[in-house]
Amino acid sequence: MTYCLAIHVDRGLVLCSDSRTNAGTDNVSTYSKMHSFLWPGNRMLCLLSAGNLATTQGVVKRLRNDAGQGAGTSLLSVQSMLEAADYIGMINAEIQRNQAERDISSTSFEASFILGGQIGTEVPATFMIYPQGNYIHESAEHPFLQIGEIKYGKPILDRVIRPDLSLEAAGRCALVSMNSTMRSNVSVGAPVELLIYRTGSLQEGRRLCLSEDDPFFRSIGERWSEGLLQALNNLPPFPWEGPVDEGQVYPFYPSP
Template sequence: MTYCVALRLETGLVFLSDSRTNAGVDHVATSRKMSVFENPGERLMVFMTAGNLSISQSIKEIIGERVNAAGKTIWTVDSMYEAAQIVGEVIRSVYEREAQALEKFGIDFNVSIIFGGQIKGERCRLFQIYSAGNFIESHNENTYFQIGESKYGKPILDRVITPASSLDEAAKCALISMDSTLRSNVSVGLPLDMLLYEKDTLAVTRFVTIGEKNQYFQMIRENWGKQLKSVFDGIADPVWNANPETTSNVLSAQGSRSEPLVVTPPQGIGNDSQPAPLQTLAQGGNGRQH
């Protein structure tokens, strides 16, 4: 019951998360999914979670104090890669402690994490970390990560976002992605947390919690559907059973041999009625060609 998205751009990073944890008929609950680890001027790291809330909270509480084999924590490691390794180690330690007990109650060890930011001296980096503690990193071929209810908000990201997108363009796209998810899935809900990080600032400079009355998000919710309907109405309807050389937008060419896969009734089942002739969309009710 979550949707989180993060985007890695040439100019920085964008993070967006919802806050719904339960959407039952008589019980709707919220909990913030985004946490920020910040040492201004030295490092900034953002942590977003989906999955079992108790597992996510346990991981978050341990991360800041976890010491790796080299004696370092996320506050002292030299790279975001090493910080992501520490997060993975924490996930595995929580699994070892909790998974067997959870299994007895039929509960899966389910957690997904987006972890990103910048440590002074290196570039912005973004990771998606899985329940096993392994992770992948964002590159130009996959410039964003999603966790939770991701399918509804994915198409707009695929069509719009590139590494060259500006932070504000990416913020707008992420909010449209979130709005699409909110409209299609009741398990995702307001308020939202959004953080825009401009590379090399090494501090939180743009953060907002978005509720129902947020002016910009209200505008997106009202206008995005209208704009989509306008674009939809501007696309011509398909033409059936026509010659592509004499008309455009032909979906089924005249004389084509396309046929459906027909299942015939078993023997002994009769049908005295005569089937109506198949009418194509290129024909009106009087059989005339358009």
Template sequence: MTYCVAIKCNDGLVFAADTRTAAGVDDVRTYNKLHVLEVPGQRVFVILSAGNLATTQYVLAYARREMNDPNATTSLRTVRHMFDAADYLGQLSVRAQKQAAEANMNVNVETTLILGGQIMGEDPAIYMIYPLGNCISASPEMPFLQIGEIKYGKPILDRFVRPQVKLEDAARCALVSLDSTMRSNISVGPPVDVAILPRDGLAISHSLRLDFDTPYYASLKDSWGRQLENAVRNLPKFDWEVQQSLPLSPHPGSNFVAGQQQRQVDASSHPQQGWQAAQWSSDTDDSGRR
């Protein structure tokens, strides 16, 4: 498995990826999944990959080879727009999969890619390239794209990432997202790569490889763990806690308190007040529903 994320902010792009690849739990290795291809000062592309490693490497090998071939009719050096770059990589991916499928070995050779970058004179952009070769871009409402094991790390991105966030904050959020994923899925593993591409810089400004024992990563994990713990403890109290605590500690305001707004289950429920009493009654049959 794999987990990669790309974030599009107003100030530029952020990329992050783990480095673990596995062909079964007994064959685990470390591979880059974050690849930078550039024409310095003119265009920068970052490619993230999840899926069959041979297909990914086919795409990267041809993309690099044709980029350096002055006779290539289409390459990352010649495409006019970021969409064309995504389309070009998609076609390379389809070609690699078709070639592998000829052997008909019933192996999944699909790869999903994220392409991000900027071509001079154009806006930065990120695209997700599906195994079919087609692609979608991020949007202001959904300014990030994920591939691989995406679920564990999505909630923090959902809650924090907006187009106006600082690039560094987005990078830290991506690291937290990766950390949550590595904690739950051992097929996603360290070290992690992070790259920042500021808008109109046309060069990666910062790239990091962080392992669990890298001091920065360790301090990030520690800070995040402590802050999350405090955040849960500082959530609004239930009304019975407020009532219980009143005689003992009569200092309201240290936490926001929901006060009398929720109730225990009560036969006389008032759904019009925005809540309903829980009903532990038997349900009727309805076959096939899940």
């Protein structure tokens, strides 16, 4: 499986992806699922991929070829993020169709993508592109999108992501959501890639590739576990444990 997410806050975009791929439990591998398309000062687009690896590689290769060879429609020629999502959706559906035509089994060639970026003076945008080639943007109330193994890391996003978050806070939140997913599901694995894009910069932004042993990434996981224990300690006691006293601390672990 895969876990990728994109967060859209007022100050910019955060994109985050894991790197584990598998075709059965005995065929586990590492591939980057974060693909940047950058024309500095003009546009920055970043694509996160999930699903059939041959399809996602085919889509990314086609996007690079179209842009490199000056095709009539390419990530360089589109005038808006919406146009870009439409173009990628079309290619995604087309490549799946081609693969299905030469297949005599019932293999799934499906792939999904998250597209994030900014073109010129347009506001940054994020889209989720489905295997069928259609696409949606995030909601104003929950300005984030997820693909792949999305459930483990969703509650933290549901609770804290708001448009006025700082970019770095949104970045830390993405890493926590990823860390929780990796702990609970072995099919999602390091290295974790993180891109932090500041609105209006039209540069790639900050991009990190974090191994499982990376001191910063480890420290995020450890401090988060400590913070959760503290949050549990601060929960109100059950009625039979005595009156609720705001200043009282109820130890999470039993005292000796």
